[in-house]
Amino acid sequence: MKRLCVIAALLVLVPAVGGAQDILIKGARVHTASAAGTLENTDILVQDGRIAAVGGNLSTPAGATVIEARGRPVTPGLFGGISQIGLEEVSQEEDTYDAELKLTAPAWQHMWRPEFDVTPAFNSRSAVLPVARIEGITWTALAPLAADSLIVGQGSAVTLDGRFDAAFDGSRSLFVNWGSAAHSASGGSRAAQYMLFDQAMSEVKHPGSAGAAALLLPEGRAAFASYLDGGRVVFFVERASDIREVIRFATARGMKPVIAGGDEAWIVAKELAVANVPVILNALNNLPNDFDRLGARLDNAKLLNEAGVRISFTWNESHNLRKNRQLAGNAVAHGLPWEAGLAAITASPADIFGIAADRGRIEKGKVADLVLWSGDPLEVTTVAEQVWIAGNPVAMRSRQTELRDRYLERLRSERGTR
Amino acid sequence: MRSFLAALGTVVFTACAAQTQLPAEPAAEAKAPAAAPARAPFSSTYRADASPPTLIRNATILTGTGTRIDGGDVLIENGRITAVGQSLSVPAGAQVIDASGRWVTPGLIDVHSHMGAYASPGVDAQSDGNESTEPVTANVWVEHSVWPQDPGFESAIHGGVTSLQILPGSANLIGGRGVTLKNVPATTYQAMKFPGAPQGLKMACGENPKRVYGDDDQFPKTRMGNVAGYRQAFADAKDYMEDWKEYDAKLAQYEKKKAAKDEDALPPQPPKRDLELETLAEVMRGNILVHNHCYRADEMATMLDIAQEFGYRISTFHHGAEAYKLADRLADEGVCGGLWADWWGFKMEAYDGIQENLAIVDHPEGGCAIVHSDSEEGIQRLNQEAAKAMTRGMRAGFDIPPERAIRWVTSNAAKALGILEQTGTLEPGKMADVVVWNGTPFSVYALADQVFVDGVLRFDRAKPAGKPWSDFSL
Numbered sequence: 057m058k059r060l061c062v063i064a065a066l067l068v069l070v071p072a073v074g075g076a077q078d079i080l081i082k083g084a085r086v087h088t089a090s091a092a093g094t095l096e097n098t099d100i101l102v103q104d105g106r107i108a109a110v111g112g113n114l115s116t117p118a119g120a121t122v123i124e125a126r127g128r129p130v131t132p133g134l135f136g137g138i139s140q141i142g143l144e145e146v147s148q149e150e151d152t153y154d155a156e157l158k159l160t161a162p163a164w165q166h167m168w169r170p171e172f173d174v175t176p177a178f179n180s181r182s183a184v185l186p187v188a189r190i191e192g193i194t195w196t197a198l199a200p201l202a203a204d205s206l207i208v209g210q211g212s213a214v215t216l217d218g219r220f221d222a223a224f225d226g227s228r229s230l231f232v233n234w235g236s237a238a239h240s241a242s243g244g245s246r247a248a249q250y251m252l253f254d255q256a257m258s259e260v261k262h263p264g265s266a267g268a269a270a271l272l273l274p275e276g277r278a279a280f281a282s283y284l285d286g287g288r289v290v291f292f293v294e295r296a297s298d299i300r301e302v303i304r305f306a307t308a309r310g311m312k313p314v315i316a317g318g319d320e321a322w323i324v325a326k327e328l329a330v331a332n333v334p335v336i337l338n339a340l341n342n343l344p345n346d347f348d349r350l351g352a353r354l355d356n357a358k359l360l361n362e363a364g365v366r367i368s369f370t371w372n373e374s375h376n377l378r379k380n381r382q383l384a385g386n387a388v389a390h391g392l393p394w395e396a397g398l399a400a401i402t403a404s405p406a407d408i409f410g411i412a413a414d415r416g417r418i419e420k421g422k423v424a425d426l427v428l429w430s431g432d433p434l435e436v437t438t439v440a441e442q443v444w445i446a447g448n449p450v451a452m453r454s455r456q457t458e459l460r461d462r463y464l465e466r467l468r469s470e471r472g473t474r
Numbered sequence: 475m476r477s478f479l480a481a482l483g484t485v486v487f488t489a490c491a492a493q494t495q496l497p498a499e500p501a502a503e504a505k506a507p508a509a510a511p512a513r514a515p516f517s518s519t520y521r522a523d524a525s526p527p528t529l530i531r532n533a534t535i536l537t538g539t540g541t542r543i544d545g546g547d548v549l550i551e552n553g554r555i556t557a558v559g560q561s562l563s564v565p566a567g568a569q570v571i572d573a574s575g576r577w578v579t580p581g582l583i584d585v586h587s588h589m590g591a592y593a594s595p596g597v598d599a600q601s602d603g604n605e606s607t608e609p610v611t612a613n614v615w616v617e618h619s620v621w622p623q624d625p626g627f628e629s630a631i632h633g634g635v636t637s638l639q640i641l642p643g644s645a646n647l648i649g650g651r652g653v654t655l656k657n658v659p660a661t662t663y664q665a666m667k668f669p670g671a672p673q674g675l676k677m678a679c680g681e682n683p684k685r686v687y688g689d690d691d692q693f694p695k696t697r698m699g700n701v702a703g704y705r706q707a708f709a710d711a712k713d714y715m716e717d718w719k720e721y722d723a724k725l726a727q728y729e730k731k732k733a734a735k736d737e738d739a740l741p742p743q744p745p746k747r748d749l750e751l752e753t754l755a756e757v758m759r760g761n762i763l764v765h766n767h768c769y770r771a772d773e774m775a776t777m778l779d780i781a782q783e784f785g786y787r788i789s790t791f792h793h794g795a796e797a798y799k800l801a802d803r804l805a806d807e808g809v810c811g812g813l814w815a816d817w818w819g820f821k822m823e824a825y826d827g828i829q830e831n832l833a834i835v836d837h838p839e840g841g842c843a844i845v846h847s848d849s850e851e852g853i854q855r856l857n858q859e860a861a862k863a864m865t866r867g868m869r870a871g872f873d874i875p876p877e878r879a880i881r882w883v884t885s886n887a888a889k890a891l892g893i894l895e896q897t898g899t900l901e902p903g904k905m906a907d908v909v910v911w912n913g914t915p916f917s918v919y920a921l922a923d924q925v926f927v928d929g930v931l932r933f934d935r936a937k938p939a940g941k942p943w944s945d946f947s948l
Contacts, residue, residue, distance in 0.1 A: 148681070148821040184819060340851050343594040343626055344947070350595075375819035382858065385918030436858050436918045437865045456818075456828045463798055463834065464870060470802070 078103050078117045079447065081426070084125035086110065087433065089132050089402040090417040093395065100130060102424040105447035109420060121449075123428065123442070131398060131433050132418050133194025133425030133445060135405040136377030137370030138231075138290070138316055138336060140201055141188060142178040142214065142222075144374055156202040157209060167241070168256060168271040170230055171279040172209035174200045180214075180222050184375055186454035189216045191378035192427035192440040195224075197409055199231045199290070201372075206238040206249060208292075210279065213409040215425075217445035226410040229314070230283045234293035234302055236348045246298065250305060256280055257309060284310045288410065290336075292316045295348040296323035303331045314408055316370060319349040322356045325363035334366035334408045339387040357400070358391035367396075368405040385434035397434055423447075516617065518667035520656055522928030527551045527565050530910060533573035538580040538884040538899035542877035548578055550906040553929035558900050576923065577914055579880050580900050581636025581907030583887035584853045585765070585812050586792050586846035589627055589640055590620035590663070594850060595946075606645035606686050609694055610707045612675065613749035614650035616642045620663040626850040628943040631657050631933045633854035634909035634922040637668055639891055641792075644678035644767040645686040647694065647703040651753060652676055652765060654891050658927055659943035672892040674789070675757050677704065679768035679777060680823045701776060708784040711754030717745040718755075763789040763892055765812070769823035771799035778807060790890040792846060795827035798834035801841060810842035810890045811835040814852075815859040815866075832860075832882060833867025833874060844890055845882045856883045861916035876916055905929075 079102040086098040088110070099114040100107060116122055145152035154177040157169060178198055188196075194216055200209035213227035232238075235246050242248040256271050260281045263274070272280060283289050289311045291302050299315055303324075306313040315321060318335040321328060328335060339357050344350045360367050369383040384397040392400075406416025414423045424447040431438040443450040513519070528550040535546040537558060549557040551565065564570055591603035602619035605611045620640055630638065636657050642649035652674030655666040680697065688695030694703050724742035731739035756762045764781070768774050768791045781788050790810040791797060795818060797804060797811040804811055813835065818827025836843035845860045847853040864879040888898025897905045906929035912921045925933040942948065 146819060146822050146825060187819075340854075342629055342854075343850055346595050346597070376816060378816070382862075382918060386855070386858075389919045389921060434918060436861045437916060439865060439869060459826055460828045460830050460870065463828075464830070467801070467834065467837075 076104070078120035079123065079444065080114060080116050080120045081123045081125055081130060081428065083127060084130040084428070085127055086418055087129055087131045087398055088418040089399050090419050097127070100418065100426065102444065102447045105424055107418060107420055107422050107424050110418060125428060128441065129429045129431070129433050130418070131427050131429065132402040132416055133427055133443065134192045134381055135368065135401045136188055136193040136196035136216070137380045138197045138199045138372055139374045139377055140199070141184050141196055141216070141374040141377060142180060142182045142198065143174055145182060145184065147374070155200050157200065168207045169209065169276055170207050171275040172200060173211065174198060174209060175212045175223050178214055178222055180218050180220050183455045185216050185218060187375065187456055188377040189443060189450055190440060190452045190454055192429070192443055193377045193380065194425045194443065194445050195415065196377060197229070197405070204238065204240045206233055206241045206252065208233055213411055215445060217448065217450070224411045229288040229290050229409065231290045232292065234291045235295050235298040236346060237292055253305070257284065260284065286310060286312050288312050288314060290314045290316050294319045296320040296351060298348070300324045300327055303327060303333050307331060319352040319356065322353065322359040323351055325360050325365055328360065329364040334368065334404065335360055336368040336370045336405070336408065338371060339369055339383040354386070354390040357387035361392055361396050366404050366407065368400045368408060381434055382436055385436065388434060394434065516615070516664065518669045519662070519664045520658070520667055520669055522553045523930050525550070525553055525929035525931070527568040528571065528929065529562060529564050529568050530571045530573050530578055530908070533576050533578040533910065535578045535900060536877050536880040537901065538880055539901065540877055540881060542875070548900055548908060550908065550926065550929045553906055555900055555904050555906050556902055558902065571910065571924065573910055575913070577911040578900070579634070579909050579911065579915055580884040580898055581909055581925065581927065582634045582856050582883045583891065583898060584635055584638040584847050584856060585790060585844055585887045585890050586848045587638045587640050587853055588643065588848070589630070589638065589850065590622060590624045591616050591640055591642070593621045593624035594626055604643035604645040605650060609646050609683055609687055609703050610648045610750065611646050611650050612648045612707065612753040614642065615653065616640050616650055617653035617663050617667070620653065622660045622663055622666060623944045623946045625942065625944040625947045626853070627657055628659070630853045631925050632922060633856065634925055635853055635856065636907040636925065636927045637893065637897060638853065639674055639765070641674060641765060642676040644676070644682040647678060647683045647700055648707055649676035649678060651762065654893060656927055658932065668893060670896065673762050674765045674891070675753065675762050677764060677766045679766065679773040680770060681821055697773070701780065704780055705783070708754055708758070708780070711751045711758065712784065714745070714748060714751035715755050715758070721745055758784060758786045760787065765790050765792055767792045769793055769795045771796040774800055775803070790844065793848065795824045795831070798828060798831045801835045802838050804835060805838035805840040805842070808840060808842070810844050810886060812844045812846035812890065815845065815862040829863065829866040830870045832863035833870060833872045836867070836874070836882065837872055842886050842889060843882050844886045857915040857920055858918055864916060876914060879916065
């Protein structure tokens with residue numbers, strides 16, 4: 057009896073340890089999202105949670121689980137965009153929502169809290185995670201979210217496999233609203249956003265210089281300073297003139313800017329390419345939802361890609377991260393090459409968030425975040441047949457599939473008795 | 475995301491009806507001479523432009539009636555569909571569209587839009603969708619908020635949408651009257667109004683009304699408060715109808731006495747007109763169709779009981795995230811489900827949303843599943859949303875070929891809006907609202923190549939983009 061218990065405990069532990077089981081995926085159409093492109097009739101060997109080999113007719117190690125892909129596509133695990141998954145269960149229930157810091161201090165007094173980092177609030181056991189995971193979304197850029205705030209705070213890229221320590225090393229980023237998104241937080245003028253940023257930089261260099269009117273607490277100065285030496289700062293900004301100004305401003309001050317949103321980015325595509333600044337955009341935005349986006353159009357992704365800008369997609373809807381591949385598909389429908397569409401939700405975001413050494417491409421040595429699809433991975437009629445994260449097969453169940461099965465069963469039994 | 479949800483939460487339309495006796499405008503009115511006298515206030519002035527006869531040839535046709543025709547033709551004459559079949563002959567002077575390899579469907583219909591009332595740009599000055607000043611505003615009409623220059627109308631036609639219902643938002647228990655429009659460029663909403671379409675009545679269950687009012691400690695603060703609110707409103711409208719009935723009887727008596735030269739006869743005083751109760755009376759007479767925002771199955775059942783109590787019918791439950799739990803009952807009672815393919819979880823009453831919802835609601839005999847948008851993004855790709863729901867249904871074991879799923883965005887939607895006799899299918903006699911797709915519409919790569927509204931080519935992908943419809947977009 058005791059021995060049985062020990063065995064049971066081990067079984068439970070195995071998935072958490074990660075990828076102990078060798079897996080051979082045979083005969084797949086492998087979209088590597090790397091320079092190797094798409095490989096037909098190709099095998100992938102997974103050992104110890106990593107990709108041990110990619111090639112034709114790999115031999116099967118003893119004890120390996122063999123998956124017959126039969127020509128179906130395999131991609132890297134998909135990026136779910138910038139999101140608040142794991143920071144919110146039910147968006148409108150405030151007690152379940154942890155993405156926003158609501159300060160009660162008087163205006164201008166320590167309103168800047170760059171030290172606010174949502175990463176420790178991430179709930180890897182959220183019921184929302186499996187909904188994304190079983191659709192091939194294996195990671196996201198976890199970000200705070202706050203309207204009418206300039207410095208929103210920090211976040212990290214996280215795996216969605218359910219482990220507690222989910223953040224990826226080196227992915228920490230500072231998120232900043234710019235333009236009309238932070239209008240009221242910058243005294244009613246976007247011009248003040250540059251002014252306030254410079255004040256914060258002065259405070260970093262000369263603590264105490266601002267006296268009682270300081271924007272930053274000591275912890276905030278330390279956090280802010282850490283981004284002034286090549287740190288990744290994600291600016292939510294839409295208007296072309298603002299994007300152009302942000303690139304210049306942030307780069308000159310030692311930050312590594314990333315543009316998120318960027319509905320008008322296509323207008324300044326050349327500047328973005330020259331400055332090597334990536335854009336994470338919503339490929340479905342084509343309406344002038346506000347005066348910062350009068351130039352929104354459906355071929356934004358295509359035009360940026362043609363100009364040599366690294367692009368990715370975000371939908372920013374924690375409960376529907378799965379829609380990010382629909383964004384990629386729509387960008388392709390509006391002129392983006394298919395391979396670029398896939399890269400925009402695999403390799404490119406991995407590059408942007410500094411995790412490309414381990415993730416984002418199917419290559420030997422990379423962590424085995426893989427998805428086997430029923431068809432074209434960017435097509436809305438395609439579903440994920442099986443997902444692996446860090447070499448572990450994901451249980452293809454969620455609260456939604458449980459609900460589905462309960463009511464389908466009820467339907468069948470009621471029909472049967474009528 | 476949050477701001478989007480907040481906007482949704484406060485989206486409310488008020489409406490109330492009065493002037494026109496509904497159904498107000500017979501379809502024939504569209505052909506009335508321009509100088510027609512005594513037009514009913516707010517009635518449709520929409521007239522289809524003249525269009526050449528058009529034969530669309532050799533397409534895969536989904537008729538919207540559940541039929542698929544491979545290698546089929548559609549003939550359009552005088553703005554109407556005059557023939558659907560194979561190897562139709564070309565009438566003299568007809569333009570011919572070779573649709574080989576392409577698919578043809580009825581124009582898509584969205585039963586749930588706030589276009590024009592929550593227009594782009596979404597500035598405060600144009601936030602006109604929720605009269606959230608009291609929980610029952612059956613007196614307001616959303617058409618009086620619709621800004622025809624909303625650039626969203628044109629982007630919706632790029633997605634094949636030829637008709638749409640604009641509804642008030644969901645802040646109120648009873649938000650007001652909705653309006654069904656033809657998706658055409660116009661300077662006034664009257665010039666977009668779908669001729670002969672009944673108005674809708676927006677009602678809302680659950681969280682939104684109780685949050686909007688209850689958070690300020692106003693009525694209603696609870697779901698039981700919500701129900702008391704609907705019932706009192708309809709009870710008042712019943713009394714109002716009685717008052718008018720009584721008045722009509724007295725008036726008849728008076729007329730009789732007057733005719734008999736009774737010099738003592740005094741004319742009766744009519745009841746004070748009440749725009750709110752007029753709307754609800756029209757609902758109970760069956761002239762206005764109820765469109766009920768309602769997520770939870772138990773609340774839908776409550777609303778069905780209220781409808782029974784006061785003798786009105788519910789056309790459609792909108793956003794019915796839990797409609798699948800009640801699919802048989804909805805089918806039995808002939809109530810449609812206006813649903814999303816996969817949106818869920820943004821609020822508690824949406825927590826049980828599943829991707830098989832549409833397929834399950836569609837399944838029973840008489841089931842009426844509809845893909846709706848409630849979104850200026852979603853309305854542009856109803857076909858993709860239907861494709862996702864179709865896929866999930868098939869994976870769950872339902873047999874849903876394209877000719878069945880297309881009904882979710884065409885004929886079922888037309889039925890819900892009371893316009894199925896005019897549009898929603900490709901059948902002789904119907905308005906020529908037609909989309910030619912570059913391939914199957916059930917694909918992320920699907921694009922509408924040509925979109926006809928009443929036979930008029932309103933969008934042609936092959937032509938270079940001309941000037942935008944909207945003055946704002948110039």
